[in-house]
Amino acid sequence: MLQLGDEVVLYSIVFIVVLLGTRSSLWTVAVTASFYLFMVVFRFPQVPAGRVRQVLHPSKRGVGLGKVSVVAHRGGGHDAPENTLAAIREASKNGATGVELDLEFSADGVPILMHDETVDRTTNGSGSLRHMKWSELSKLDAAAKHRLRLGSRTNLPERKVPTLEEAVEECVRLQLTVYFDVKGHPDEAAAALKELYKKHPVLYNSSIVCSFEPKVIYRMRQSDPAVVTALTHRPWSLSRLGDGTPRFPSLWKHPWMTLMDIALDWAHHHILWKLCGTSAFLIQKNFVSPDYVQYWTQRGVEVVAWTVNSNVEKEYYQELLRVNYITDSLVEDCEPHY
Secondary structure (H helix, E strand, C coil), rough: CHHHHHHHHHHHHHHHHHHHHHHHHHHHHHHHHHHHHHHHHHHCCCCHHHHHHHCCCCCCCCCCCCCCEEECCCCCCCCCCCCHHHHHHHHHHHHCCCCEEEEEEECCCCCCCCCEEEEECCCCCCCCHHHHHHHHHHCEEEECCCCCCCCCCCCHHHHHEEEHHHHHHHHHHHHCCCEEECCCHHHHHHEEEEEEEEHHHHHCCEEEEEEEEEEHHHHHHHCCCCCCEEEEEECCCCEEECCCCCCCCCHHHHHHHHHHHHHHHHHHHHHHHHCCCCEEEEEEECCCCCCHHHHHHCCEEEEEEEEECCCHHHHHHHHHHHHHEEECCCCCCCCCCC
């Protein structure tokens, strides 16, 4: 539950910043009061803790004393072609609690599984999703560039680019928890997922909607407040690549984006999660510690770490931190993934 101290600190900061900026007590009180009213009126309450626990810690597939959930990233992209039915089945066979799947859309609005905005990296095709209809995407081989290839036949359904509906039906059949990673398109994604939850009510207790974009999560809560949601975040993502390398060589742009990173990080931890009423926070693994887990636990928010790809790290999350983690492989160590 949100602590009163958090509220006091938040509004005190707003008060001080506005006061320093305007030097007007009238404006300061007006802006702070308006911000308070905005948060009261437009924020969403968190989903009840019991149902959140049912989604994030299903008893059947959890591991370890704390029933830690192990989630296959993009279906387990190291063990099988990512975001395919083959990956979902392989993840289930290897003991995953759930799968993280990337939601995108074809040019004609069909919800599909795809991480990138183009099909070049994972399929035998080339081009942007914005310019490819489902009739074209359905003919591609989504296993064409995977390290295992899965044989030479290209007409197998499990190695095609699946629709969201096909993927969900497979997850429901295999009793896997689904982490919907929404890449963008807030309105379209919320509408598609709302219809999906209506068709498969079991998803309310076996899935969570996640996104790097707060607007996506807020729109999802507007569309259906009963859905469990999470914000995804990697500190310094605007100014640096995943391995820490500066994203921009420009002498002025890097410092500016660093300041934007600081503001974004503060907003995630103090405003955005409350506004959206999120139940979980998906954070890049390098920033997870016992103190960090405790920070969110005190606020009634679960921590999920990504992407945990070595056995040593997995033991750390399972035995010490006892928090859920997302991994590229359920069977062996693989390359770091940021």
